Amino acid sequence: MFDILSLLQCLLPQINATTMRQLNQIIMAMLAMNGRITMLGISRWTGAGGSYPSMLRFFHTVIPWATLFWLFFRKHLFRANEV
Numbered sequence: 001m002f003d004i005l006s007l008l009q010c011l012l013p014q015i016n017a018t019t020m021r022q023l024n025q026i027i028m029a030m031l032a033m034n035g036r037i038t039m040l041g042i043s044r045w046t047g048a049g050g051s052y053p054s055m056l057r058f059f060h061t062v063i064p065w066a067t068l069f070w071l072f073f074r075k076h077l078f079r080a081n082e083v
Helices: 002-011 017-032 039-046 052-059 065-076
Strands: none
Touching: 002 017, 002 065, 017 039, 017 052, 039 052
């Protein structure tokens, strides 16, 4: 499970360390959860540093998702010499 978090290190140039830490906590909580996934449920599964107000701040943060998807694709999936 922790291999997933190491894949996200390529995103650090585009988002700040706080947002990355919150994203890591949310990912780990969502992977551990079952049933409905809500902000309240995520905040309960994150433990220390993942309070409900922290979830609200994260989900109100403007994140350049298209840029992050492109960085992730270019780093881990794109093969220049393949069709």
